[in-house]
Amino acid sequence: MGLAPVWRRREREGDSGSTGDPPADHAPVVQGVHNRGYLPHLKAKGGLYFVTFRLADSLPQEVLRQLEVLTDEQRSMQVDQYLDAGHGENWLARPEVAEALKKVLLHFDGERYRLHAWVIMPNHAHLLIEPFGEYSLSEIMQGIKSVSAHESNRLLKREGAFWQPERYDHLVRDQEDFDRCRDYILQNPVKAGLARIPQDYVFSSGSPASEKRSAGGSPALQDRRPAGGSLALLDNRRSSIMRMDWSELKASVAACVACPLHARRNRTVFGVGDENADWLFVGEGPGADEDAQGEPFVGQAGKLLDNMLAAINLKRGKNVYIANVIKCRPPGNRNPEPAEALACEPYLHRQIELIRPKLIVALGKVAAVNLLAREASVASLRGKLHEYRGIPLIVTYHPAYLLRSLHDKAKAWADLCYAVETMKGLQSGKSATI
Numbered sequence: 288m289g290l291a292p293v294w295r296r297r298e299r300e301g302d303s304g305s306t307g308d309p310p311a312d313h314a315p316v317v318q319g320v321h322n323r324g325y326l327p328h329l330k331a332k333g334g335l336y337f338v339t340f341r342l343a344d345s346l347p348q349e350v351l352r353q354l355e356v357l358t359d360e361q362r363s364m365q366v367d368q369y370l371d372a373g374h375g376e377n378w379l380a381r382p383e384v385a386e387a388l389k390k391v392l393l394h395f396d397g398e399r400y401r402l403h404a405w406v407i408m409p410n411h412a413h414l415l416i417e418p419f420g421e422y423s424l425s426e427i428m429q430g431i432k433s434v435s436a437h438e439s440n441r442l443l444k445r446e447g448a449f450w451q452p453e454r455y456d457h458l459v460r461d462q463e464d465f466d467r468c469r470d471y472i473l474q475n476p477v478k479a480g481l482a483r484i485p486q487d488y489v490f491s492s493g494s495p496a497s498e499k500r501s502a503g504g505s506p507a508l509q510d511r512r513p514a515g516g517s518l519a520l521l522d523n524r525r526s527s528i529m530r531m532d533w534s535e536l537k538a539s540v541a542a543c544v545a546c547p548l549h550a551r552r553n554r555t556v557f558g559v560g561d562e563n564a565d566w567l568f569v570g571e572g573p574g575a576d577e578d579a580q581g582e583p584f585v586g587q588a589g590k591l592l593d594n595m596l597a598a599i600n601l602k603r604g605k606n607v608y609i610a611n612v613i614k615c616r617p618p619g620n621r622n623p624e625p626a627e628a629l630a631c632e633p634y635l636h637r638q639i640e641l642i643r644p645k646l647i648v649a650l651g652k653v654a655a656v657n658l659l660a661r662e663a664s665v666a667s668l669r670g671k672l673h674e675y676r677g678i679p680l681i682v683t684y685h686p687a688y689l690l691r692s693l694h695d696k697a698k699a700w701a702d703l704c705y706a707v708e709t710m711k712g713l714q715s716g717k718s719a720t721i
């Protein structure tokens with residue numbers, strides 16, 4: 288047997304959660320309670336399951352009928368291959384839909400069940416789940432599918448079945464089985480060609496962001512530019528954005544609903560300035576003033592940025608372009624979530640391609656870690672020449688931070704002087720040493 292656990296059809300659930308067939312298989316399955324050196328979760332009374340559930344259009348009945356003649360193991364392999372090939376509309380490849388399911392999955396994690404591992408693929412999802420106390424797997428799965436179907440249909444502006452009523456589950460037998468199921472889940476995006484390593488895949492427990500989120504911390508940004516791309520279907524959107532000219536790009540941002548931030552914005556904040564500028568300043572995202580006016584860096588932080596520019600003989604709009612990592616305001620001015628930054632990244636990337644600046648100045652940590660695609664503090668990044676896709680990049684503090692931390696203004700001034708010196712070298716044709 289390979290890495291994949293063998294699937295056996297266990298349940299049918301109503302797609303909406305309000306109706307649905309009663310569970311077909313309710314024979315109580317009690318995991319071994321004797322001690323053979325298994326971890327405590329493997330002795331759990333309610334059992335521990337590898338569960339697969341998939342989108343309504345991911346596996347046609349006709350294919351399922353053809354697979355009926357196969358053994359469980361052969362069927363598992365065929366189903367895996369079929370799902371990973373990306374049949375159907377692949378609604379879960381849309382970050383906002385995957386994010387909605389992720390939120391539902393994590394909502395009761397630690398309260399009604401423990402999720403030992405999970406992954407959201409473009410047309411299906413796998414869980415390694417341990418129900419708690421009085422909560423049955425059937426109830427839990429019906430709740431997850433019902434709430435996520437409702438929210439996904441709302442986001443997709445569609446109606447009808449979202450999930451296939453059937454799900455497949457596998458009772459985990461022992462530690463070896465547990466390890467195999469967990470490996471399968473974490474490796475699934477890699478096997479399907481959606482990520483280079485499990486950590487690169489945003490919608491999985493293998494992502495560092497997911498680990499921190501489950502633990503109640505803020506999600507960490509991660510390397511979001513894996514060699515194989517993050518979600519294959521995002522590549523279509525990205526390729527289309529990469530072909531846009533300025534007017535198409537502006538129109539696309541203005542109409543964008545690719546991440547949940549669109550729902551609460553007043554205005555998108557595209558960017559402003561000289562479209563042939565040598566200087567590109569990049570901040571994190573719009574705040575309340577920017578959201579109201581549709582322009583980046585207005586309000587107090589904007590005034591400070593203008594003063595910083597003036598101090599090095601620059602002016603907004605003259606050989607200077609100003610943009611943000613994300614174009615819509617995150618609620619409460621929180622940092623953008625990795626999935627939001629990932630969804631918005633092609634826009635900034637295309638802006639940079641069109642502007643072709645000589646130098647990028649990243650303002651603050653969010654801009655720096657998103658452009659450099661690695662987690663690090665501003666303190667550790669400043670004073671060095673980095674690069675974004677071959678363009679020299681310098682990191683300094685965000686003006687909003689400087690308004691609160693006056694003692695770091697001298698460091699920001701040193702960074703600007705460093706940027707000016709670097710630009711002189713670049714404008715004179717000397718190559719910058721990165």
Ligand code: SF4
Pocket residue numbers: 540543544545546547548549555613614615627630631
């Ligand atoms: S933040 Fe970016 S990806 Fe998200 S809705 Fe706004 S423009 Fe689209």
